[in-house]
Amino acid sequence: MSAGSNNNTETTTSRIDDASVTLEDVARLTGVSTITVSRAINYPEKVAAKTLEKVSRAIKQTGYVPNLLAGGLASRRSRLIAAIVPAINNQVYAETVQYFSNSLKAAGYQVLLGESGYPRQDEHTQLISAILGRRPDGLLLTGVNHSADCRRMLLGAKIPLVETWDLTPTPLDTVVGFSHEKTGKAVADYIISKGFQRVGIVTADDRRALVRQKALLNRLEAHGITGTLTSTVAPPTNLGLGRSGLKQLIGQGFHEGIVVCSSDTLANGVMTEARARGISIPEQIAVIGFGDQSFAADLYPALTTVRIDRPAIGKRAAELLLARIDGRAVEEPVIDVGFEIIERATS
Amino acid sequence: MSAGSNNNTETTTSRIDDASVTLEDVARLTGVSTITVSRAINYPEKVAAKTLEKVSRAIKQTGYVPNLLAGGLASRRSRLIAAIVPAINNQVYAETVQYFSNSLKAAGYQVLLGESGYPRQDEHTQLISAILGRRPDGLLLTGVNHSADCRRMLLGAKIPLVETWDLTPTPLDTVVGFSHEKTGKAVADYIISKGFQRVGIVTADDRRALVRQKALLNRLEAHGITGTLTSTVAPPTNLGLGRSGLKQLIGQGFHEGIVVCSSDTLANGVMTEARARGISIPEQIAVIGFGDQSFAADLYPALTTVRIDRPAIGKRAAELLLARIDGRAVEEPVIDVGFEIIERATS
DNA sequence: TTGAAAGCGTTACCAA
């Protein structure tokens, strides 16, 4: 191995500074039983002050680190909560996880992160299996669309579940998110109210993004706005894809109006391309993004966007899970955090 | 609980679709011993084809998911590798973790992520303790500076360690990174070679960033370039901090030359502010970033930067750990992945 | 307030 040799000589004497210090070692050193040490750690209020102090000293002296594998096995509580997101790399999900993680840390839980990528199905059964093997006490999912196999596995685990970033009347367990269809319609209404006649779309080929764009198109057409051009790009999105998206729209004849993007990243790419071409924003081409990513406004003050309350999603998902784990009643298993169109100088 | 009731009725009959399917259930259903099922899963080549098939069927039928907590406890191998980074949110670390994680997935390991934030010491003992409690088979650290307490704990765990994003001749175990001092000097040489006379610095108040800027300043002064102005901002950095950084430099009298930034994010902020003020880039003010973040070049083609090979850091860190875990000899425990100055139209 | 004994679900070790 590394970092020191690992020879377990069979000395039963104090193994100070040894890697495999156990509860028993601490107990022996303290002169109490193992269960007392366990209590001192997990329920200090149930142990006499004097004992507690002696135990603490022994723990410090030996450098004891409780084995959570053993603890989890014995108690059937791993104190681990898993989160499956499409990409850690994606600012938007990273932030949700961060709030989620912080809310759980306070309650003594660690988060095990799983990356699903952007596959056809929203998760891989293999990933779910690997995660469930760790026996998490709860699980956060991104999206509400799961294959039959995945549903079966998730339900079979019999642990609290929370689906996020979308909404459904029939969640696996609980859900906290918003309606993608509603955001699509709201963006359409915004466009109509501003009097735009020509609309372009640059969207990621992502299930939820496509739902938004479809709702947008339907409503636009219902209001007589037709001929909307669309450029679809493969996730994960980046600025370059936004630039090429606008290029493509322009190639198709788009030269004025408003461009709707499925993420602020794409929107920034579109604006960068527009600027490079000397197109004035928002006068000639206005742009509306999605997500309200932190960097977006600093870069292009003229970017209107759909704000999603990521802290709320993370925090409320954590709350739901914790309530379920503690066996507390959950008043409402379906939480709509809504959204908000943030208008910035689209004149 | 949720997602189905959890009443363990004491029927010893097949518990198909029950949450707590164990190796024993599968064994009973197959008509073999538990250890045979265990082998079928972990060492399929050591089991007769017929047995294997029967076991597979039983596993499928019961929806058995191996309990990795129990497995880890018994085998003393958790198949978990931990990574401690300052912030998941930071593109640069997220990417490193992604490559690290993918390299390990192939070997059957999962990554447990820990966020240290940007504290005085590079990690918290509490975080390390929580992580070591899961008994990871290896651990990735960001940076090489650890408090005495942290060093003690890390070494005490007696597991393979890899420090990253920096270099030291005396690693805790292994290290893969680059010299921040050298990058500082290299940037100074670049500036000198380009003939810049006035230099501004916008840097995060981060240990490694400060090492770079100090090396930069020393070399600049050694070459007669003095009066360098510095604006220091608190991490995590964002575009807004970059903008205010340039504002501050300008307030101090900086109006032409080159601005050195401790991250591409800051650099983009500086360039955005410059553009907003009608300052031409790179003619009036050139900018040099750090990290070579993917979005940087798309946004401002004129941004010169220091490229850090994040895939290499992630992959090689994974390789080192896997070698150590397997007991393979590691030819060189100190890996310098170097860096490269990417010049983009700084004329 | 403390302790003894019996697991938790798996794998290591040694036999057959």
Add this chain to the structure above:
DNA sequence: TTGGTAACGCTTTCAA
């Protein structure tokens, strides 16, 4: 190729 038995390090349950 398969199995019995004894851990792994902790917590639960019941008793004192």
